[in-house]
Amino acid sequence: MGSESETNVKSCTMHDVARLAKVSIATVSAVINGKKGVSAKLTTQVKEAMAALDYHPDFVARSLKVGRTNVIGMIVPDVTNQFYTEVMLGVEDEARANGFSITLCNTNEDIDQEQKLLGMLFSQRVDGVLLASAAPSAAYDRLIRRRFPIVFVDRIPPECEESGVTTDNIKAAYEAAKHLISLGHKKIALITGKLRLSTGADRIEGFRKAMQEAHLPVLDEYLQRGDFSLESGYQSGLKLMTLPDPPTAIFSSNNKMTLGLMRSLAELGIACPEEVSVVSFDDFEWAANFSPRLTSIAQPTFEIGKQAMKMLLRIIQSSKDEVKRKEDILVLPAKLHIRDSTASLIN
């Protein structure tokens, strides 16, 4: 019984290392933290002892002492959306280079959930938060900023004038619409995202701008209000293409809705791009490798994450220095990939 109790050996402490190395724990601490001023001899002793004991410093204790955790929280509305995981790749890259870890949280687009998570993260004493918020309120922004440094990602709350990184949604949508217009389309429909979110609003704005410039009307029935979900894209597609006078081109405001839109087209037996052109926000592997290969807008996901983390690190640093520097909202360019789902209007 209790033969080879391998699991959960009580982990050893600096004390154990100090004893084995025959030095004080302060010396061990100095070695661990790479402080200069420890003799080569003792350094070796300590290192050997650490290796012998398989010692791993206790970050919990360290954090309590130094008042920071070197952990940041990242809150996203939907972890299964590849957009956010690609952003996370960029965040991780920058975080790792600076000795930070990430706690990823999913709100499922639920504001209450987001609030709770923010509270949790605060209790965990994360050093800062990267937030793709489900909540469009700036008042709320004030509240949470008091707790810890925050950088908004992707979705920027209205009236928020600082600390955010996002895609140039207006320009990207503008160019996508122009592409459709240049193909000769006039009856162009838009499936919007959530209007209260900056991503939703900006994409509409860009779309409108292009239409205006081309003196094309934005018809009410061509403006379908979605909510970034697959289902809403599906329903919008159904409605649009069963109109007495259906559009010849559709702009979809995000990846999930595009999936729903494609489904509706398939069900209605409508060929793309022959009967209707489709251009979509967001670009992933599946957009480029199926039939039709989608014309879509690639956001700089990795770079968004990387820059957001960089910004957060600067803010964390500055709040430590009592310098309080302000960070602006950083807007990164997107890129339109023209493929097979858009075609010029012949008839």
Add this chain to the structure above:
Amino acid sequence: MGSESETNVKSCTMHDVARLAKVSIATVSAVINGKKGVSAKLTTQVKEAMAALDYHPDFVARSLKVGRTNVIGMIVPDVTNQFYTEVMLGVEDEARANGFSITLCNTNEDIDQEQKLLGMLFSQRVDGVLLASAAPSAAYDRLIRRRFPIVFVDRIPPECEESGVTTDNIKAAYEAAKHLISLGHKKIALITGKLRLSTGADRIEGFRKAMQEAHLPVLDEYLQRGDFSLESGYQSGLKLMTLPDPPTAIFSSNNKMTLGLMRSLAELGIACPEEVSVVSFDDFEWAANFSPRLTSIAQPTFEIGKQAMKMLLRIIQSSKDEVKRKEDILVLPAKLHIRDSTASLIN
């Protein structure tokens, strides 16, 4: 200057709460932890004080004291693969219900990276780890199990006989192959995953079993060795379909490789399912909404995550109770969705 310094107000402690509520900090602690035996009056006082100060308990300090963090680590080879994020949804669901948070880590299929992350997580004193390992070694398994409870997810190291949750890959692959066979296909190719991983090996095994039962040969040139990456799926597709005698059906061992395979078919101008049938492991929205709608195997992602977290919680609990219960490997069934990418062989 320094007008409304909202950010980083030094967070208050139990001490502050105690002072405001005019009780001892022990009483505050008792209230926070819902211990019985505190008078209604003091309970109210404490709660009001907490609310007034916007007090949030310091989990760092608590963890140091009680010796656990209520955090678990989850290590995956690729966070941008929706399979893993869907698993995470299940993990999160169960974790949240039990007051646990998750630290998600990405190894990018790099074993060294995985080692480092395991070390980090140990230093962070997570209570346990969910691991979809990039390393196929069971010796290594021994090593890490000594540090903290581990449950393997998706990929089970060879010779590992306990604590894991995965899909019934053998059966799923078997059924997919049988589906192809029942359609009349005889020249069936397989694009494998990494052979050293259980997921790769098991899917081959199931495939072979079905072929054997049908007295069909598994030709060498029809067995393309992939590594679960899009590129390997693409190359395999190219090779297979440029063979003098190409297969009439292809089984692809995961989602990313399928994307590559579809690209190769498109480039070669080969129609699916007219010229070649395709069945794929993994099933996501994009598989069902493009043309051709893919026949694919849906793994019980959410359930895998949920059950893995449940198992981990049991192990954590038991190691606290000194009971040391063993957990088996849990194998969950997959489901084949027959759609349009597979068709019966006519000629």
Add this chain to the structure above:
DNA sequence: ATGAAAGCGCTAACAA
């Protein structure tokens, strides 16, 4: 029912 105090493992100021 309530409070005082020890101590979790670590860092950093100070002593030697």
Add this chain to the structure above:
DNA sequence: TTGTTAGCGCTTTCAT
């Protein structure tokens, strides 16, 4: 250069 020690915020025994 090295060691001693206070204390980070909390939980938990043990007094009261």
